[in-house]
Amino acid sequence: MRISIDWFKEFVKTNDSTEDIANTLTMLGLEAENPVDITQLEDIIIGEVVECKKHPNADRLKQCKVSDGKLEIPIICGAPNVDKGQKIALAPVGASLPGGINIKKAKIRGEESQGMICSEKELGISDEHEGIMVLPSDAKIGQKFKDFYLSSYSTIDLDITPNRADCFSHFGVARDYAAKKGLKIKSPQYDPRSFESNLALKKINVSIENPDECPRYIAGIVNNIKVKDSPKWLRQRLESIGQRSINNIVDISNYVMMEIGQPTHIFDYEKFGSKEILIRRGKKNEKLTTLDEIEREVSPNELLITNGKNPVAIAGVMGGLNSAVTSATTTVIIESAYFDPPTIRKSAKSVNMSTDASKRFERGADPNAAEHAFWRIISLLEEYAEGEWVPGLVDAYPKAIKPASILLRKEKLDLISGLSIKDNYVHSSLKMLGCIVEKEGDNWKCNAPTWRPDLEREIDLIEEIIRLYGYDKIESTYHYQSLMENNIIDPHLCIDKICNTLHGLGFTQIFSNTLLSEKETSINDIKTINVMNPLSDKMTHLRSSLIPGLLNTADFNHNNGRKDLMLFEIGNVFNKTGKGLKGINENFQLSGIILGDLLHPSVHQSNAIKSDFFAIKGLVSTLLNHLQIGKVEIDTLNTDLPQYEKSFLINIDKTSLGHYGKINSKILHILNLDISNIYAFEINLDHLIGMINQSSLSFNPIIYYPTVERDINFVLDEKVVVGDVLKSILNKNNQIIKNVNPQNIFRHSSIGKNKKSVTFKLIFQHPLKTLEDKDVNLVIDEIIKVVSKDFSAKLR
Structure with a gap:
């Protein structure tokens, strides 16, 4: 602003x-x-056009003589509004203008020109370039323009x-x-009137369909107005802040808005078409041509001002052309209202408009300012439009908005600020902010002003006190003690390590929206949380999973030529476990997806490595092993999760950490995505970080005795999970078993129907001696007995 x-x-x-x-x-x-660097206008002076006539050799140019107080300078000007007697901004020969323009002598169509009469755009003041900048008649000839500008047009x-x-x-x-x-503030002038008889009620009646959407609506009548140009001071004020002058009626409404922050609207009473003013929601197939001369189709998303039947304005956004003030207007209705901020925000977004009025209403105007603005406009219309106020007004205010009552504790203020601010400073600052303050011992009981809807809690008042006191006055201090216990790892360090590991594996991190559509949050069986006032139908629910955001990003990239992707995201997910705020559960989660080829064929690699269960399992296992928090175990699920066609549990030391699997093709169809064969993982970061905090690194001495390797080949039923056999072998907890890995799986009719042959490579090592065959054979015999018994296996 x-x-x-x-x-x-x-x-x-x-x-x-x-x-x-x-x-x-x-x-x-x-x-x-x-906004304007005045130092660039050092060479510009104020001049007066003493002669202006048509250029002899050009229809659109004028031949002028401009006085700088000493000389009369010939200048050729093409501006349509240049005329004799005007005070103007003169750039003489040798002057420099913003943008690197240097003024030189020139001949234009055979006539000499020794300077330039400047427009606002050429001076860098605004984008106005259709004519020269005409200065007030009292501007002093020969004065430096920058000195004049600073006194009359200086803005921030x-x-x-x-x-x-x-x-x-x-x-x-x-x-x-x-x-x-700590200065005195002078309030804007407004003149509340008293009246014996409310004559306005005979001409207008206000009805509000839903007072929650329009808590207050004030309307009144002014007769016999004269629509004309605004007085010079009013035009100059509006123009200095970038507002275009229309006429005295519209300018008065804009002036009051810029003065006290309360938007108002003025209707032509005769065009209004009824004494009824009804504030209601739009209906299907209703149309309204707004003041910008665009016909708009309104809907139930917009709050409207109507004449009882037809819309005449989009409430808090823009008026309608059908009730606009024109030069023929003699009687007007003054509207000054307070609208519900979310309602106006949705209305403005729905019609794709952002106006000065909507910006103020959607951020939270002052309900009491509606009355102040009404009386201010009455006074200005009487003074500058010769209007006659019809005694009375309609003030529909069914439920007064009460200011927030807040207790500010001295102890809390000192604790948060780290200062000991004097009581009298706190008291006076709160009063300067407009609060009604009452001292209660070491505390202050405050009623926040209605123009500050952002003051709701004690911490808001503390922020205000510190803001006025000055953040720059708070001295820097050094903390030599750790803010965190030494045995607790900073979660950010954990996240950095996780991100670095995933980047090293080839993943790219993304950040998606926390708000999703209802369709996107329905991919799992988690109870979701809907938003009360969603900005759009695509942002109605808090996300219960990071997977939809990853899938949408993958689909966008896939449709733009990226067929091979490895993406991950870290963020909060939400689910509903009960009623109210206490029933909202928030979890920190890591999720990732892979699709396409992880490695393309090359001279060194004949076959591509494609995304599959083994690839996603290997990537997750590598990540978790790198964090050194325990042994990674993969378990099957009795019932697959709804977002997966096939899914597996990820466990660390028998504690569930998350799951991975292949995304259900039905989900991809529901979300209208063009991708397929997507593999994903989801890990609860709250649990993972907790495990990292509880883990401790230990260092073992190097064993100098040789290892012994043996292969065992078991014939198993096809339904037996290899991972279960692996766990069974490792659960022997024999100190000489160093490692066990499945090497290959062989299927053939020679070993039987629904059978598979699995080869396990076992590595043995003793910390204190060289192993002999008899030591290894004893352990292998025991393993064969256990696997044969537990899995009906046969040694091949």
Whole structure:
């Protein structure tokens, strides 16, 4: 938002320069910058056009003489609005303009030109370039333009955070500045009227279909107005902040919005077509042509202002052309309302519009400012449009909005800030912010002002006190003690190690949206959490799994030529375990997917390595083994998870950590994805990090005695899981068994139907002696007995 320094200083008296004001506002959290670098306009002076006539050799050019107070300079100008008697910004020969333009003598169509009459765009002030910049008649000829500009047109651009709707006005910014500086604040003038008889009720009646969407609506009537150009001061103020002047009626409405932050709207009473004002939701097939002359089809997503039958405005966004003020307007309806922020946000998004009014309403306006703005507009219409107020008004305010009541504890303030701020400073700061403050011992009981809907909790008040006190006044301190217990590993270090390992394996990390559609969250049997006011039908639920985001990313890349992908994501997932907030469970999760070829054929590798169960198992096992938290075990599931066609459990020391498998093709069809043969894994990072914290690295001395290798070949039933046989062998816990690995699986009719021959390679080693055959044979005999008994195996 752009503010005029001249306008700003109407509410707070300060001798600070524009740069100092900008620095103070930035320290308050209102990031400020001066939009125009005045130093670039050092050579520009104020001149007066003393002669203006048509160029003898060009229809669209004019031959001018411009006085700089000493000389009359010949200049050829092509601006359509240049005329005799105007005060203008003159760039003489030798002057430099923004953008690297240097002014030189020139001959244009045979006539000499020794300078330039500048437009706002050429001066770098705005994008206006259709004509020259015409200065006020009291501008002094020969004065440096930069000095004139600083006094009359100096502005600051503010980048205001969404929670500070109160600062979307000159008065709101001045109020924050005054609180920081401890200065008095002058409130805008408005004149509440009393009336014996409410004559406005005879002309208008207000009905609100849902008061939650429009808690307050004020309307009144002004007769006999005269629509004309705005007075010079009003035009200049609006133009200085980038607002285009329309006429006195529209400009007054915009002026009040920029002054106190309350959007209003003015309807032509005769065009309104009814005394009924009904605020309701849109209906199917309704249409409204808005003030930008675009016909829009409205729907139940939009809140409308209607005349009882037809829409005349999209509430809080833009008025309709069918009730717009024109030069023929004589009687107007003044609307000043407070609308529910989420309702206006959805309306603006639904019609794809963002206006000055909607920006303020959707961030949270002040319900009490609606009345202030109404009376301010009445006064201005009487003074500058010769209007006659019809005594009375309609103020539909069925349920008054009460300010939040907050207890601020001195102990908590000192603890959070690390300071000992004096009580009288805290008390005065809270009052400067607009709070009603009552001291209770060492604490303060505060009622937040209605213009600060962001002040809801004690921590909000603490933030405000520190903000006014100044973050720059908090001294830096050194902490020599660890903030974490030494036996607890920083989770971020764990995440870094996991990411680095996955990157090394060829994975790419992605970040997807936490909000998904209902269809996307239905891929598993987890109870999901829906959002109360979703921004769109694609963002209605909190994600219960990272898999949909990975699949969507894979599908996008696949459709754009990337057929081989290895992706992973780390983030929070949510599920519902009960009622209310306590029934929402949040877990930290790691998920990944692979598809296509992991390794392409080459001169060194004749066959491609494709994505399959063994590939995803190997990748997960490599990751977990690298973290050194225990032995990785893979178990089958009795019932596959709904998102997988076939899935397996991932265990560490008999503790379930997650699962992996092949994504169900039905899920891919439901999500309308063009990819197939996707393998995925999901790991609970809360459990994994807990295991890392509990694990301890141990170092064993190198064994200098030789190893002994033996192969055993068992004939097993096809349904026997090789992993179970492996576990059975390792469970012998014999100290000389160093390692066991399945080497190959052989199937042939010669070994029997539904049979398979599996070869296991066993490695033996003793820490204190060289093994002899008899030592190894004893262990092998025991293994053969156990495997034969437990799995009906036969030695081949």
